[in-house]
Amino acid sequence: MxxxxxxxxxxxxxxxxxxxxxxPFAAYITLLENAMPQHNTPYEAWEANNNERRLWNAPVESQFNGSITGFxxxxxxxxxxxxxxxxxxxxxxxxxxxxxxxxxxxxxxxxxxxxxxxxxxxxxxxxxxxxxxxxxxxxxxxxxxxxxxxxxx
Known part of the structure; x- marks a missing residue:
């Protein structure tokens, strides 16, 4: 074709x-499962914050696999x-x-x-x-x- x-x-x-x-255009991606505050240990809070930061600092290609789907x-x-x-x-x-x-x-x-x-x-x-x-x-x-x-x- x-x-x-x-x-x-x-x-x-x-x-x-x-x-x-x-x-995807201006897609909001989050790793947080619940929007309501929950009690976390200091380590769990630190880990959730670092996972969120890692996602936002990731290159754009890794967010939608960078494959060519058409032209x-x-x-x-x-x-x-x-x-x-x-x-x-x-x-x-x-x-x-x-x-x-x-x-x-x-x-x-x-x-x-x-x-x-x-x-x-x-x-x-x-x-x-x-x-x-x-x-x-x-x-x-x-x-x-x-x-x-x-x-x-």
């Missing part, structure tokens, strides 16, 4: 692949990406980056990983002035996902 290629710019010269779309492909305009984001501007200007090497008929081939697919497509649609493809209303969580992507790039 071939994945869908979202052609946000039919004459676009950039191929972007979003790997591992839709990982989304997009055909984009490098000019739109360069004008909107310094990240892409620097990437495409530097010939030492692997993304700046032409591949598969595209001038640029980039990958991104771990973003929400719908939020990433929303950002790219806004960037390419495809506003008729945007929902009229989005919820707060989707707004947060879009804001995180924009802040990153």
């Amino acid at each position: 071939n994945p869908t290629l979202h052609k946000l710019d039919p004459t676009g010269d950039t191929h972007l692949t979003l790997l591992n779309p839709n990982p 989304i492909q997009m055909q984009l305009s490098s000019k739109h990406l360069q004008l909107a984001f310094d990240y892409f501007s620097k990437m495409m200007a530097n010939k030492n980056w692997k993304e700046s090497i032409p591949k598969d008929g595209f001038s640029f081939s980039a990958t991104a990983s771990g973003w929400n697919g719908e939020a990433f497509l929303t950002v790219m649609r806004i960037l390419h002035a495809k506003t008729t493809m945007l929902p009229q209303i989005i919820n707060l969580e989707m707004l947060a996902k879009v804001a995180v992507i924009i802040d990153y790039y």
Whole structure:
């Protein structure tokens, strides 16, 4: 089964692949079984606190096993990406980056990983002035996902 290629710019010269779309977003994970206070020995209290701290300091990959569960492909305009984001501007200007090497008929081939697919497509649609493809209303969580992507790039 071939994945869908979202052609946000039919004459676009950039191929972007979003790997591992839709990982958990701002998931609250806790090791505490009961929310009500209980009597613990000093050692039990110390152990519970350290287990909680270890979980929050764990790398993100270990929280959802880091496996690639799918991908989304997009055909984009490098000019739109360069004008909107310094990240892409620097990437495409530097010939030492692997993304700046032409591949598969595209001038640029980039990958991104771990973003929400719908939020990433929303950002790219806004960037390419495809506003008729945007929902009229989005919820707060989707707004947060879009804001995180924009802040990153």
